[in-house]
Amino acid sequence: MTKCSHLPAPPHPAPRADGCEEATGGWWVHLRVCLHCGHVGCCDSSPSRHATKHFRAADHPVVQSLEPGETWGWCYIESKELGPFPALR
């Protein structure tokens, strides 16, 4: 298990949406869930990059992939892969 000092203590909040909660009529490639508050946003391959915007706006640096079967996380501050975490889907 790779951790970092920014990773909040478990239990982590459940994803609070099924899709990017800030995409208004937009689309996305992949989803990331904020492990600090459960915010669901789209990845940096998506046009709006809402997960990265949420990190900057809320100062919540650690996300986990919300893609089926994926167990990796990411710290935006260190650009470092974390995990493995239990898959969320």
Ligand SMILES: [Zn+2]
């Ligand atoms: Zn970190």
Ligand SMILES: [Zn+2]
């Ligand atoms: Zn958050």
Ligand SMILES: [Zn+2]
């Ligand atoms: Zn989005």
